[in-house]
Amino acid sequence: MKEKFGLHNLPEAPVTLETTLINKTGSWKNIQPVLQESTAPCTAACPAGIEIPLYFDMLIRGRFDEAAKILHESNPFPSITGRVCPHFCEQKCNRGYFDEAIGIRGIERYLGDLYLDKKWSPPDVTRDEKVAVVGSGPAGLSAAHFLRKKGYRVTVFERDQKLGGVLRYGIPDYRLPKDILDREIEALKREGIEFKTGVEVGKDISFEELKNSFDAVFFGTGAPLEREMRIPGEELFIKGVEFLKDVNTGKIKKFSGKVAVVGGGNVAMDVARSLLRLGATPVVLYRRTEKEMPAIREEVERAMEDGIEFKFLTLPVRAEKKNGKIELTNIKMKLGEPDETGRRRPIPIEGSEFTEEYDAVITAIGELADLSIFPEDLLNKKGWLDVDLRTTATKDDRVFAGGDLVLGPATVIEAIALGKRAAINIDRRINGLELKEFRPFEKVVEYKKIVLDYFMEEPRQKQPEVPVEERIRHFDVEEVGDYTPEQVQKEALRCFSCGHCNGCGTCWVFCPDMAIGWENDQPVFIYDYCKGCGICSAECPRDVIQMVQVRTF
Amino acid sequence: MSFWYNQVPMEENFNSGHLACQGCGATIAMRFALKALGTNTVVVIPACCWTIIDGAFPAHAIKVPLFHTAFETAAVVASGIKSGLRIRGKGDVTVMAWAGDGGTFDIGIQALSGAAERNEDIIYVVYDNEAYMNTGIQRSSATPYGAWTTTTPEKHPEDRPKKNIMEILAAHSIPYQATATIAYPEDFIRKFKKARDIRGTRFIHVLSPCPPGWKIPSDVSVKVSRLAVETRVFPLYEIEDYGEKYTINYWPKGLPVKEYLKIQGRFRHLTEDRIEYIQQFVDRQWEKLVLKHKLSHGTLDNIPKNVIYR
Ligand SMILES: Cc1cc2nc3c(=O)[nH]c(=O)nc-3n(C[C@H](O)[C@H](O)[C@H](O)COP(=O)(O)OP(=O)(O)OC[C@H]3O[C@@H](n4cnc5c(N)ncnc54)[C@H](O)[C@@H]3O)c2cc1C
Ligand SMILES: Cc1ncc(C[n+]2csc(CCOP(=O)(O)OP(=O)(O)O)c2C)c(N)n1
Ligand code: SF4
Numbered sequence: 025m026k027e028k029f030g031l032h033n034l035p036e037a038p039v040t041l042e043t044t045l046i047n048k049t050g051s052w053k054n055i056q057p058v059l060q061e062s063t064a065p066c067t068a069a070c071p072a073g074i075e076i077p078l079y080f081d082m083l084i085r086g087r088f089d090e091a092a093k094i095l096h097e098s099n100p101f102p103s104i105t106g107r108v109c110p111h112f113c114e115q116k117c118n119r120g121y122f123d124e125a126i127g128i129r130g131i132e133r134y135l136g137d138l139y140l141d142k143k144w145s146p147p148d149v150t151r152d153e154k155v156a157v158v159g160s161g162p163a164g165l166s167a168a169h170f171l172r173k174k175g176y177r178v179t180v181f182e183r184d185q186k187l188g189g190v191l192r193y194g195i196p197d198y199r200l201p202k203d204i205l206d207r208e209i210e211a212l213k214r215e216g217i218e219f220k221t222g223v224e225v226g227k228d229i230s231f232e233e234l235k236n237s238f239d240a241v242f243f244g245t246g247a248p249l250e251r252e253m254r255i256p257g258e259e260l261f262i263k264g265v266e267f268l269k270d271v272n273t274g275k276i277k278k279f280s281g282k283v284a285v286v287g288g289g290n291v292a293m294d295v296a297r298s299l300l301r302l303g304a305t306p307v308v309l310y311r312r313t314e315k316e317m318p319a320i321r322e323e324v325e326r327a328m329e330d331g332i333e334f335k336f337l338t339l340p341v342r343a344e345k346k347n348g349k350i351e352l353t354n355i356k357m358k359l360g361e362p363d364e365t366g367r368r369r370p371i372p373i374e375g376s377e378f379t380e381e382y383d384a385v386i387t388a389i390g391e392l393a394d395l396s397i398f399p400e401d402l403l404n405k406k407g408w409l410d411v412d413l414r415t416t417a418t419k420d421d422r423v424f425a426g427g428d429l430v431l432g433p434a435t436v437i438e439a440i441a442l443g444k445r446a447a448i449n450i451d452r453r454i455n456g457l458e459l460k461e462f463r464p465f466e467k468v469v470e471y472k473k474i475v476l477d478y479f480m481e482e483p484r485q486k487q488p489e490v491p492v493e494e495r496i497r498h499f500d501v502e503e504v505g506d507y508t509p510e511q512v513q514k515e516a517l518r519c520f521s522c523g524h525c526n527g528c529g530t531c532w533v534f535c536p537d538m539a540i541g542w543e544n545d546q547p548v549f550i551y552d553y554c555k556g557c558g559i560c561s562a563e564c565p566r567d568v569i570q571m572v573q574v575r576t577f
Numbered sequence: 578m579s580f581w582y583n584q585v586p587m588e589e590n591f592n593s594g595h596l597a598c599q600g601c602g603a604t605i606a607m608r609f610a611l612k613a614l615g616t617n618t619v620v621v622i623p624a625c626c627w628t629i630i631d632g633a634f635p636a637h638a639i640k641v642p643l644f645h646t647a648f649e650t651a652a653v654v655a656s657g658i659k660s661g662l663r664i665r666g667k668g669d670v671t672v673m674a675w676a677g678d679g680g681t682f683d684i685g686i687q688a689l690s691g692a693a694e695r696n697e698d699i700i701y702v703v704y705d706n707e708a709y710m711n712t713g714i715q716r717s718s719a720t721p722y723g724a725w726t727t728t729t730p731e732k733h734p735e736d737r738p739k740k741n742i743m744e745i746l747a748a749h750s751i752p753y754q755a756t757a758t759i760a761y762p763e764d765f766i767r768k769f770k771k772a773r774d775i776r777g778t779r780f781i782h783v784l785s786p787c788p789p790g791w792k793i794p795s796d797v798s799v800k801v802s803r804l805a806v807e808t809r810v811f812p813l814y815e816i817e818d819y820g821e822k823y824t825i826n827y828w829p830k831g832l833p834v835k836e837y838l839k840i841q842g843r844f845r846h847l848t849e850d851r852i853e854y855i856q857q858f859v860d861r862q863w864e865k866l867v868l869k870h871k872l873s874h875g876t877l878d879n880i881p882k883n884v885i886y887r
């Protein structure tokens with residue numbers, strides 16, 4: 025038997041007999057670290073809440089399938105949003121305060137395109153219930169996809185001859201090639217979604233009939249009506265959405281003369297830029313200033329690069345036909361107090377009217393939903409569809425709605441997000457469960473929590489672009505190109521990975537107590553020995569480790 | 578891959594349950610040193626914090642033999658152990674003396690000078706926490722100008738500059754010297770591995786933050802070590818070829834010394850003019866070091882600049 029030495033019984037030459045592992049020095053602490061991931065600002069800013077740092081991490085590790093799955097879980101159409109999204113994520117990217125925001129949209133596009141023709145098919149039909157989706161814009165397609173994934177039989181009704189809504193009949197080819205849209209839709213067809221085109225709900229099939237033949241109905245009918253200007257001579261004007269539809273269907277192939285484009289949103293920009301490419305000379309008339317323009321910032325910049333003339337603080341007040349031309353009388357405006365949208369209200373300047381001659385005038389001053397198909401009792405006092413945006417539920421248990429129909433003119437990714445939200449809640453309603461209310465993320469990683477010492481300034485990777493003089497001569501050449509695989513890797517590596525442990529090892533390397541183990545590329549705390557110094561938490565470059573109170577004295 | 582520390586061996590030659598304070602820099606330093614040297618090593622430790630850290634009888638924390646010795650004797654005992662091992666045919670064992678700044682700059686300097694002058698085959702590491710910490714934060718000749726210690730209270734803070742131990746050793750013409758600090762694990766480990774494979778006296782000066790002694794919270798040890806380098810208070814460099822060849826390993830950002838001083842309670846009393854005085858001192862020291870690098874290499878271009886140095 026080994027002799028037991030103690031203080032009363034010291035050996036002649038004291039040599040150690042055991043290791044300090046007998047000292048559970050973890051008992052010294054009153055705070056201890058926990059691995060607690062929180063939300064990155066990009067994720068929080070994305071209407072669909074895409075887990076950006078998570079899929080970037082997989083991408084960097086070369087685990088492309090996992091990366092693509094995470095991305096598609098929140099956004100089934102990354103090849104589309106990867107081209108046209110206003111990238112709310114990049115606007116809030118923490119890296120933006122350091123040097124330049126991460127090229128999130130470019131990476132999304134790259135990964136989306138990589139999987140465009142090899143998406144995973146959802147499970148076979150596992151449910152008896154059937155769901156109808158009205159409208160094949162991004163809201164409807166997203167709802168259909170996620171319902172199909174849950175095992176439902178899904179039928180999409182679309183009044184147009186082709187699928188896609190604004191994606192097909194609004195956004196021009198040079199921004200979103202039809203080929204991309206077609207391939208996204210092919211993938212949905214492979215999923216087993218049934219599509220019925222040329223069927224208008226309210227005309228070919230009534231609201232009631234539809235409701236009675238399905239267990240639930242999702243409405244994603246968009247905001248297809250162009251607002252009216254309510255000025256004399258309005259009947260001489262062309263409506264922006266209709267013009268774009270004619271361009272997108274190939275009905276209009278050429279356009280000449282000087283054309284006034286009234287408005288400052290996405291439709292106005294697409295109309296003006298399309299006109300230029302069709303041979304006309306567009307002039308944008310907008311009643312506020314550049315700063316207040318609701319269009320995606322990039323689009324405004326591109327329109328200006330294209331050389332399109334802008335007349336700000338200008339509002340048409342009447343029009344007359346003269347010698348085959350339109351004589352447009354405008355009034356100059358000035359900016360007053362902010363309105364309910366926070367933008368400064370334009371006020372006409374008395375006596376500032378002036379008249380100009382145009383060959384055509386196209387209006388794009390805002391789009392409205394068509395609510396005529398809905399029964400009265402689904403509308404609210406203002407006459408709008410009564411929808412709880414947190415759940416997409418309407419006052420009818422079996423009717424859900426999302427996209428521009430409920431938001432007014434919004435964006436593709438918001439439509440996708442509401443489509444998914446509807447799918448989740450239709451499933452819950454069918455299963456007799458309480459609806460899930462979506463709320464904004466709570467714990468978002470602030471820039472000051474990033475340990476900047478671990479990063480170096482590095483310029484953002486740029487996607488290739490067709491030169492301006494070249495791009496304005498084509499309609500069907502996509503003006504922005506793809507990142508190369510190397511660029512994607514570089515760009516993903518620039519990401520701070522806010523709030524997501526990417527296994528950098530910083531906590532592990534500095535622990536003075538060997539109290540951090542390393543398993544599956546992640547730290548594991550050994551609380552028996554962690555003394556609670558907090559170095560791991562302070563040094564974690566991305567705010568993943570929080571110190572929590574375990575004892576008070 | 579996303580793992581950042583590929584030059585840091587996973588091998589752990591140091592057990593948990595040791596008795597260092599929370600956030601002790603000297604502990605992180607030993608962890609890195611033993612990762613680099615491996616287990617074919619004997620460590621010699623004189624009186625200092627590390628006497629305590631390794632644990633009380635019958636327990637012991639590091640996974641290699643450790644010989645406790647008297648305060649002033651680290652270098653000579655290490656030399657003796659190395660000779661003994663060599664005579665017994667175990668000359669391949671690395672012997673590392675690991676002493677505090679008190680045990681090196683002050684009381685142990687004659688033993689160290691003797692060993693270095695004889696070019697004994699040992700690695701001598703001073704883990705420099707800039708005071709006698711184990712006995713309650715008394716000043717040593719490594720305490721920097723302006724610092725508070727219990728023997729240099731705020732009314733009479735340290736009024737002499739820190740002794741330049743690297744230059745003293747360089748004057749002994751030994752084969753290898755280096756500075757290292759805990760915020761740069763890969764640099765640290767590279768230097769210890771390099772030292773292991775050189776014969777003769779190797780001297781490594783490790784700046785080792787001490788939370789209670791420097792009056793910093795335990796979680797800023799690494800940050801303060803990083804700031805010491807980035808402000809040029811403690812540049813990372815090596816001296817090779819028997820005191821001849823100076824190599825700066827990393828070109829610091831050159832942050833104002835104030836950044837380093839202001840986060841430490843031991844410098845809290847410093848007025849702006851004292852901070853300026855320290856800044857000028859640091860600048861002069863840095864300029865001299867840069868000249869030595871230039872003299873050794875004929876260029877400054879080989880110093881890593883604008884990189885994340887680990
Ligand atoms: C010109 C233009 C450019 C835009 N550019 C961008 C951009 O760059 N980025 C961005 O994020 N967003 C952009 N938007 C906004 C974005 O396109 C919309 O927010 C989005 O398409 C809304 O999707 P949705 O599914 O709700 O509606 P929609 O895309 O409008 O789809 C609605 C579908 O429902 C069908 N439908 C309507 N009524 C019926 C009915 N009774 N029966 C059957 N089918 C019906 C329609 O035919 C249509 O196919 C743009 C919009 C326009 C108009
Ligand atoms: C000859 C002698 N004088 C005094 C002491 C008391 N003593 C033990 S440790 C120590 C301080 C050591 O300071 P330093 O070498 O800087 O190491 P640190 O404790 O700071 O790590 C002192 C003074 C001693 N052990 N032996
Ligand atoms: S740095 Fe990365 S994780 Fe952080 S906000 Fe930007 S993209 Fe998102």
Ligand code: SF4
Nearest residue numbers: 525528529530531564
């Ligand atoms: S330091 Fe790195 S490995 Fe540790 S928790 Fe943070 S991200 Fe993960």
Ligand SMILES: [Mg+2]
Nearest residue numbers: 677678708710
């Ligand atoms: Mg000391």
